[in-house]
Amino acid sequence: MEDLKKMSLKELEDLCGDIRSEIIEVVCKNGGHLGPNLGVVELSTALHYVYNSPVDKIVWDVGHQSYVHKMLTGRRDRFHTIRKRGGLGPFTDPNESIHDQFISGHAGSALSVSAGLAAANPDKNVAVVIGDASFANGTTLEALNDINGKLKNLTIIINDNEMSIGENVGAISGILNKVINSSFYLKLRKDLRYVLSRYNLTKPIVKPTERVEQSLRSIVTPGGFFNILGYDYIGPIDGHNLEKLIKILEENSKERTRVIHIKTKKGMGYDPAEADPESFHGIGPFDKNTGETIGKSQIYSDVFGAKMEEIFAADEKTVALSSGMIKGTGLKNVWKKYPERVHDTGMTEGHTVTFAAALAKEGLKPYVAIYSTFLQRAYSHLIHDVAILKLPVRFILDRAGVVADDGKTHQGIFDIAYLLTIPDIDIAAPTSKEEFSKILDMSLDIKKPLAVRIPKDTPLDYEFPAYEYGKWNKVSDGSRYMIIACGAMFAEIMKIKDKLDEKIDAAIVSAAWIRPFDKEFINREFPKYEKVLILEDGIEKSGFGTEILEYVNDSDIDTKIIRKGIRQMFLPHGKRSELLNDENLTGESLLEDILTKVLGK
Numbered sequence: 398m399e400d401l402k403k404m405s406l407k408e409l410e411d412l413c414g415d416i417r418s419e420i421i422e423v424v425c426k427n428g429g430h431l432g433p434n435l436g437v438v439e440l441s442t443a444l445h446y447v448y449n450s451p452v453d454k455i456v457w458d459v460g461h462q463s464y465v466h467k468m469l470t471g472r473r474d475r476f477h478t479i480r481k482r483g484g485l486g487p488f489t490d491p492n493e494s495i496h497d498q499f500i501s502g503h504a505g506s507a508l509s510v511s512a513g514l515a516a517a518n519p520d521k522n523v524a525v526v527i528g529d530a531s532f533a534n535g536t537t538l539e540a541l542n543d544i545n546g547k548l549k550n551l552t553i554i555i556n557d558n559e560m561s562i563g564e565n566v567g568a569i570s571g572i573l574n575k576v577i578n579s580s581f582y583l584k585l586r587k588d589l590r591y592v593l594s595r596y597n598l599t600k601p602i603v604k605p606t607e608r609v610e611q612s613l614r615s616i617v618t619p620g621g622f623f624n625i626l627g628y629d630y631i632g633p634i635d636g637h638n639l640e641k642l643i644k645i646l647e648e649n650s651k652e653r654t655r656v657i658h659i660k661t662k663k664g665m666g667y668d669p670a671e672a673d674p675e676s677f678h679g680i681g682p683f684d685k686n687t688g689e690t691i692g693k694s695q696i697y698s699d700v701f702g703a704k705m706e707e708i709f710a711a712d713e714k715t716v717a718l719s720s721g722m723i724k725g726t727g728l729k730n731v732w733k734k735y736p737e738r739v740h741d742t743g744m745t746e747g748h749t750v751t752f753a754a755a756l757a758k759e760g761l762k763p764y765v766a767i768y769s770t771f772l773q774r775a776y777s778h779l780i781h782d783v784a785i786l787k788l789p790v791r792f793i794l795d796r797a798g799v800v801a802d803d804g805k806t807h808q809g810i811f812d813i814a815y816l817l818t819i820p821d822i823d824i825a826a827p828t829s830k831e832e833f834s835k836i837l838d839m840s841l842d843i844k845k846p847l848a849v850r851i852p853k854d855t856p857l858d859y860e861f862p863a864y865e866y867g868k869w870n871k872v873s874d875g876s877r878y879m880i881i882a883c884g885a886m887f888a889e890i891m892k893i894k895d896k897l898d899e900k901i902d903a904a905i906v907s908a909a910w911i912r913p914f915d916k917e918f919i920n921r922e923f924p925k926y927e928k929v930l931i932l933e934d935g936i937e938k939s940g941f942g943t944e945i946l947e948y949v950n951d952s953d954i955d956t957k958i959i960r961k962g963i964r965q966m967f968l969p970h971g972k973r974s975e976l977l978n979d980e981n982l983t984g985e986s987l988l989e990d991i992l993t994k995v996l997g998k
């Protein structure tokens with residue numbers, strides 16, 4: 398581990414240069430959050446120079462910008478393994494290092510975490526780094542309100558690069574950017590004093606004048622905003638000036654919680670990332686010389702985006718909502734074309750869901766494009782504001798099932814289970830590109846909530862003879878066994894179908910509908926088979942298979958139901974194929990496991 402305290406400023410600056418090159422070198426091979434990390438090289442170095450981690454505690458919101466922190470805390474030699482299976486994780490995790498104070502991945506939790514750490518350790522310093530977009534998250538704002546400047550050992554650093562993944566949105570980012578240069582502010586103040594003195598009012602109304610000045614500050618500066626909330630505010634500071642950062646961090650008034658507002662550049666030091674920070678926020682492997690990504694293919698989100706363009710053109714009541722994930726969910730072109738009908742609410746999942754519910758109540762047709770993992774943040778809103786009133790909100794649950802690279806916090810494996818517990822929400826998991834498109838057509842005129850879960854994967858091209866709401870499709874016959882493949886599992890079963898046919902006499906069924914599931918099909922077909930295996934890419938416990946098992950158990954059908962999904966655990970990071978393989982859900986491992994489960998071998 399580097400002993401930063403022994404280094405001169407020049408040596409520290411050289412270290413920053415080396416770290417930058419190393420990050421680019423590794424991320425161009427592994428993929429990762431390049432832009433956010435290049436932006437915090439100096440900040441991370443200054444923090445580790447000033448603070449004595451892990452005694453002092455450094456906390457990162459989202460944690461996608463913690464690569465430099467990892468390199469400076471004994472993990473530099475393993476940095477080349479980042480995001481690889483068994484390698485360093487994508488975000489912070491106390492199981493990976495004692496320097497990682499908490500789990501991270503979802504925005505907004507870091508300030509609450511830091512409040513807890515600071516309150517529990519009044520004699521220790523706590524520093525938390527929060528991005529300008531994450532700062533507007535509801536949980537951050539709740540913590541800001543609660544802390545109220547009272548935690549003297551807490552320093553809040555706002556890393557303001559004026560970007561979320563894409564353009565930052567909303568009033569808080571507006572306040573952060575309302576940084577007046579002092580000459581503008583001083584002139585306003587001089588003018589005010591001049592007007593008052595002209596009318597000989599300065600003396601009798603000194604207090605009111607001060608108040609007017611204060612209000613003026615609060616209107617035009619982020620400093621005023623934080624002062625009113627009870628915090629000391631310092632900034633804005635050039636976040637790439639190492640010397641200055643160290644100096645500011647070393648000063649510690651200990652009067653109130655400090656907010657240090659720093660300005661950084663996403664992608665700093667790598668031209669393609671500086672030029673296109675949105676693409677380089679989180680990127681797959683790319684050519685270091687040109688910045689061009691390698692091996693990109695169409696995914697379900699692209700199909701969604703293209704279909705929404707059609708749907709928006711055909712029906713002017715359709716609207717779309719995204720919590721800061723316009724590009725990732727495929728909505729970029731629709732947003733450009735129909736800016737007034739696509740709402741980017743920032744990272745505000747709870748608000749987004751309730752906002753959509755009200756739009757639906759008023760007769761609009763909302764599509765909430767949201768990652769499966771982030772909908773967890775809005776679970777109560779889903780029940781309270783959408784399901785109870787049965788409002789026809791369409792949820793496009795992207796990154797459903799097994800998610801590559803982002804690890805435990807980003808897996809979309811709980812949604813079937815958590816949605817099935819809520820009454821009145823229908824759930825679809827298209828098994829092919831064509832079927833997804835047809836389900837989106839059907840979604841236009843629904844009368845109740847519908848969640849459509851799609852993986853981050855290339856969709857299978859497969860046409861079924863018919864598409865009906867709530868109906869499954871049998872694609873091949875068998876006599877003893879039947880395999881029901883839900884959503885993304887249909888593509889996996891089709892990849893091994895020939896080998897499977899050589900070993901086992903099983904009918905194959907594509908099941909895109911989880912709720913309503915195809916009762917008519919079950920009643921008609923299941924009694925013909927000895928065993929039916931239900932395949933899904935969500936947790937096995939309380940999932941689709943369990944739902945079918947319960948139905949069959951409560952009926953007169955004697956067929957044995959076998960469930961096969963993901964173990965109830967937090968899946969780590971790795972490639973999608975590696976993780977599916979670990980769960981025996983792809984290729985040879987799937988084949989072997991089916992044979993074992995069905996034939997009992």
Ligand SMILES: Cc1ncc(C[n+]2csc(CCOP(=O)(O)OP(=O)(O)O)c2C)c(N)n1
Binds near residue numbers: 462504528558721745
């Ligand atoms: C609750 C939640 N919603 C959405 C995301 C997806 N997401 C990850 S980083 C990010 C943007 C973060 O912007 P900012 O906080 O300004 O940090 P920066 O990347 O600019 O450093 C988003 C939308 C998330 N991680 N958590």
Ligand SMILES: CC(=O)[C@@H](O)[C@H](O)COP(=O)(O)O
Binds near residue numbers: 679725
């Ligand atoms: C940190 C975070 O939550 C996002 O940046 C996420 O990693 C994006 O995932 P995709 O790259 O799949 O859009």
Ligand SMILES: [Mg+2]
Binds near residue numbers: 558561
């Ligand atoms: Mg930002």
